[in-house]
Amino acid sequence: MRVKAATFDIGGVLYSDDAFKRAIFSALNQLTSVSQESFDQIYLAHLKSQSGSLRSKLCEAFLGSLDKKSELMAIANKEWLFNDNDQYQDGKDCLIKLKQAGLKIGIIANQPKVAADRLKQDGLFELIDFLGISAIVGFEKPDPAFFKLAIKELSLPAQEIIHIGNRIDTDVNPAKALGMKTVWVRRGEANPDPSKDDLAAADITVSDLKSLPELINAL
Template sequence: MAAAPSIQAVFCDVGGPIYDDENFVAAVLRAADELRAADGLGPVDRPRFRSIYDGVRAEQGGVSLRASIAREFLGSESRKRELHDLTRDYWAHPAGTLYADVMPFFSALAGRVKIGILANQEESVIRSLERDGLAPYIDVWGVSAVVGFEKPSPELFTWALRAAGVAASEAVHIGNRLDTDVRPAAALGLSTVWVLRGEAPTSPTAAQLAEPDIAVWTLDGLADRIFTELPAARTASAVAS
C-alpha cells in the first residue's frame, strides 16, 4: 500500500481564521448606510442586518451577504456590485483585530511547510499582515484582488498550489466557510480545516461538521494535528470512497 501523502503546504483564509470578521461587517454596514443616505433613507436597521447575517452564516450555502443586504436595504439585488465596490473602500483590518492564537500557530508551522494566504481580500490585507508580524512566515500570497481569482472558483486554489509547488494531496486549506473554503478545496483534493468563528455558524449541524477533515473553534494545537491527523484522514477517506 502506498504511503499517505505528507502535508507540504498550509493555506489559510484571512477573515475568520486570522482577523475578526467584524471588520468586514463594519465595512458592509458603512457602505450600505452611505448608499441609503444618498437615496434619502436612514441607516440600516442593525437587528435586521444581524438576522440576515446570521441566516447566511447558518446556511453556508453560497448565499451572498452583499446580495442579501442590497435586496433588503437598497431595494434590489442588482445593487450588489455598487455595495461591493463601496465596501472595498472601507474594508480594513485595524490593529488589535488579529486573533491571539494566530501568531503561535504560524510560528508552529514555520520551517515545516510552505505557508500561504488564500483569501478573498483586498490588496491592503498584505499591509495589515506585515504590520502584525505575519508576513515573514508567508511564502504564497494568494490574495484575490492581486491574483485576479476569487473563491470558490478553483482557479485561486490551483494558483496557490502551483505557487507553492505542491500537489493538492500535499496541501491543506484552513477557512471558516463551507461554501467558499471547505467544499471547493476538498473537491480539488486538498485536506480541509473548518474554523468555527466569524462567518461560520454559531451552532453548526452534525452534517456540516462532517464535511471538513477537522473542525476547530480556535487554532490552538492545530499545527500538530495537521501533521498527525490530516494525511491519515485523507487516506481513510479515499479508501472509504
C-alpha cells in the same frame, strides 16, 4: 501523505470577520438607512444558510436589487480595514509553528488589496510563500481556479496541502474537491448551528488554532 503546506483564509481565521461586518454596514448606511437589528437578521440568516453571497443578499434586502452592488463594495472596500483588536494571536502563533516545522504557507482569501499591508504590519507577510488575495490575483472563493493557483504556486500535489478556513461552502468544499486536506475553523462567519454533515466535512474541525499544528502533524 504528509502535509507539506498550509493555506489560510484571512477573515475568521487570522483576523476577525468583524472588520468586513463593520465596513459593509457602514457602506449600506451611506447609500440608505439600515438599522443594526435588520442588518443582523440578514447576517445571521446568511451564516446559518452557508450558501450564496452575503453582499448580494444585503443589496437585495436593503437596496432593492443588485444594481448598486459595485457601488456598495467600492465604499465598503475603503473601510474594510483590520484594527489591532481584530487579529487572532493564535493565528500568528500557528503560522510561526507550521513554518518552523518546515511547511510552506499560503493565503487564499477574499480580501481587498490593503489586507496585504496589514499582514506586513503584523509580521505575517514574511512567513507567506503564496499570497492569494482575491483583489490581487483576480479570483474569488469558491472558484476552483483560486485553489488551483495556490497548488501551482506552492509546487506541491494537492494531497500535501491543507486548507484552513471558516466556511464549509467557500473553503472546505472547494478545497476537498481538488484533493486538498481541510480544516474547518468554527468562528467568524462559520455556521453557528452546524449539522452533523458540517461537523464531519473537514479532516479537522476546531474552534481556534491553538492546537492546530499538532493536529496537522498527526494526520
